[in-house]
Amino acid sequence: MKKKWLSYPYMIWMxxxxxxxxxxxxxxxxxxxxxxxxxFSLANFQKFCQPVYLKVALRSIMLAFYCTIGCFLLGYPLAMILASKEYVKKRMLLLLLILPMWMNILLRTYAWMTLLEKNGLINNFLGNFGLGPYQFLYTDVAVVIGMIYNFLPFMVLPIYSVLVKMDHSLIEAAEDLGAGRLTVFRKVTFPLSIPGVMSGVVMVFMPAVSTFIISRLLGGGQFSLIGNLIEQQFLWVGDWHFGSALSIVMMILILISTAILNHYDRDHDNEGVGGLW
Amino acid sequence: MSEKNRSENIIELVNIRKEFDDNVALKNLNLNVRRNEFLTLLGPSGCGKTTTLRMIAGFEQPTSGQILCNGKCINDVPPYLRPLNTVFQRYALFPHMSIYENIAFGLRLKKKPESYIKERVSAMLNLVNLNGFEKRSIESLSGGQQQRIAIARALVNEPEVLLLDEPLGALDLKMRQGMQMELKDMQRRLGITFIYVTHDQEEALTMSDTIVLINEGEIQQMGTPEDIYNEPKNAFVADFIGESNIIDGTMVKDFVVHFSGATFSCVDSGFGEDNPVEVVVRPEDVQLVEKEKGQINGVVQSVVFLGVHYEMHVLCDHGTDWLVHSTVMSPVGSEVGICVTPENIHIMEKSRKAVAVDVGGADDASEVEA
Structure with a gap:
């Protein structure tokens, strides 16, 4: 173990x-x-246990959960298309998927505000058919849409990379043994892509449960999610003690959800984030 | 059933042509596979043998031509409805299933009762000599064991034809030889038609009833191993199947041929008089004798010991380089005589073009190891 000193800068950094x-x-x-x-006191955690704060935490988890499901339902077929024979050589499509990630999250979310507004594009469009206008903005639906839009690539990329690496002869073997396309997917493709799905779920759930920008812009001013609550405590209320306690609660939430996922994933080799455990 | 018995050919390929983008992989291939035979598609890398197999399995569609199974065209039948099963080059076992589930895969899709499945799986494991392996995981198996499971998984469905795509390519020599014997034995016992793809000519000679030698998308020769080895139709076949001396010569008249500066009697006829031909002599058929006693004379250039025999290069006075296999060693630099008996001289018509061959299919092998 020569050149150990090379690691010192990282140690100091960490x-x-x-x-x-x-x-x-x-x-x-x-x-x-x-x-x-x-x-020393546990008062901060006691404070968190008040129903008003528990509700916020529960809401954060629920919205992040919906977002994760949405990302999975949208992302899996997309990853399959990207990894399919016809498109796998066309890197352009993958680039298009990643491109929005290079833009600031604030901008991306503002864009959704203009889309979802009372006078926004979507309501205008629906108006042509005599529908609406609907209140999209400042609802949970808007927040979930914003989350899905922002975090979709985190779901697609790990699934895509698993699917692209999958040995195509496994699919042929299944077909050869009598499986139609749907059965091949159900019995071979999907089970083998679960490590990618797990990574994707973790990578979407984590930022979704802790976001505060998206919920502030699309969900209205009130502190609707735990991320907003933390932001509030540090920036406006100035109660760093309670804010820190909330942060720790959130970390524990994420750790628990990762552990649960990992529990179901134990049969598979995992390389992704889930493999931390 | 009666219809089945009438046709002797289980698989027929009729005027098959296959193009990939701009490449022609197969040019007008015609091939009949007889029921219960062990047929080997042999050829160098990229000759089209695997493409042929994949078309029979249904993974590729021919650009034109027909694939018949039991006399019926199966061009439009998807792989999962064809009465064939495939053993893949790299086994393609499902890593997320136990061995039991891997073998049971096909039966489960056919909705067979569990008791039947259990019975069949253990019968198959017995067949491939892996009794009691049901609960093991795929990763815990060696390459040879994985290959046996792949064979069991295919055979459990009782296919009419078993397709094998270089199934022994990834195994070491010793294991490969063992498996060759087992496969051949299995084929005889089960009475199933085997279509076997390999680039290994020795493997083909050992196992096959019929060898189909393919090069550049065309069948070069089709016949029994003996036919192909002893009566190669052209220089490519002679060169690919075993080692040979291929020498330009002239057919003086029937049963007399002139090459390498001497005139030999031979057993071939019908090549006309004073016609240019190619002469094939297998290295093991060349006899080294004392200098004066040979039909031609030469000097030993190199000697390599290969275990069973010595491999020697002899440059003869006329300028021809002879490859000689012999159990008796003649030292480098010694002058020797060369004798070839008439029945060991094989005459071929002169091929129009020289065929460059990459014997041994190095590409395939490296692919497997990667």
Whole structure:
């Protein structure tokens, strides 16, 4: 193990930007201000257990859950198309999928605001058929749409990479043994792509459960999700202790969901994020 | 059933042509596969043998021509409805299923009762000598065992024809030889037609009832291993099947041929008089004798010991380079005589063009290992 010193910059980096901030978050979460001094307390977590905050957490999980399902339903067929024989050589399509990710999330979300507005494109279009106008903006539906739009590539890419690498002779073998196209998908293609699906689910669920930009812009001003709640505590209320406690709760939520996913994925070799466990 | 018995050919390929984009993979291929025979499609990499097999299996469509099975055209029949099963080059076992589930795959799709499936799976495992492997995972198997499972998975469906695409390509020599014997034995016992693709001429000679030698999308020769080895139709066949000395010569008249600066008697006739021909002599048929006693004389250029025999290059006075296999070694630089008996001289019509051959199909082999 020569050249060990090469790793020192990373160690220092990790210490400054990961370990110390984490320690600070933990410190704030388990303490409260008592006049001028600071003392250990679980009050922040007790505060979180009030119904109003639990509701927010539950809502975050539900919306992230819908978003993940939406991304899966949209993303899997898309990944299959991209990985299919006809398109796999056309890198352009994959680029088109990734391209929006190079744009700022704020911009992308603003774009959806103009689409979903009362006088937006969608309502105008529906108006042509005598429908609407509907209230899309500032609803949960709008938030979920925004999440799906922003996080879809995170679902498509891991599935795509699994499908592209899949040995095509497995599909031929299944056909050879008497499986029609649907059976091939059900019994071979899909089971073998589960590691990719798992990675995709984790990679979509994590940012979706913690987003605050999308819910602020598309969901209206109120702190509707746990991400907004945290933002609120740090930026406006100034209660860093409660904000830190909320962050830790969210981390635990994500860890639990990853662990659950991983539990179901245990039979497969996993290379993705789920493999952290 | 009566109709089946009438036709002796189980698979017929009629005027098959296959193009990939601009490449012609197969040019007007006609081939009949008889019931219960072990037929080998042999040829160098990229000759079209695998394409032929894949068309029979249904994974590729011919550009033109017909594929008949039991006398009926199956061009439009999808792979899963054809009464054939395939053993793939890299086994293609389902990694997410146990061995039991892999073998049961085809039966489950046919909705067979579980008790029947269980019985058949264990019978198949017995056939391939892997009793008690039901619960094992695919990764825990060696290459040879995986190949046996792949064969069991195909045979459990009781196909009329088993297609094998270089199934032993990834195995080491010893295991390959063992499996060759087992496959041949299995084919005889089960009475199933085997269509076997390989680039290994030794494998083809060992196992086949019929060898179809293909090059550049055309059948070069079709016949029993003995026919192909002893009576190659052209220089490509002679060169591909075993090693040979292919020498330009002149047919003086029936049963007399002149080559390498000497006149030999031979057993071939019908090539006209004073016609240019190609003469094939197998290296093991060349006898090295004392200098004065040979029909032609030469000097040994190199000697390589190959276990069973020595491989020697002898440059004869006339300038022809002879490849000689012999159990007796003549040292480098020694002058020797060369004798060939009439029945070991084989005459072929002169091929119009020289055929470049990549013997051994290095491409295929490296693909497997990658």
């Amino acid at each position: 210490a400054i930007f990961i370990v110390i901030p984490m320690a600070l978050v933990l410190f704030y979460a388990f303490t409260v201000k008592d006049g001028e001094s600071v003392r």
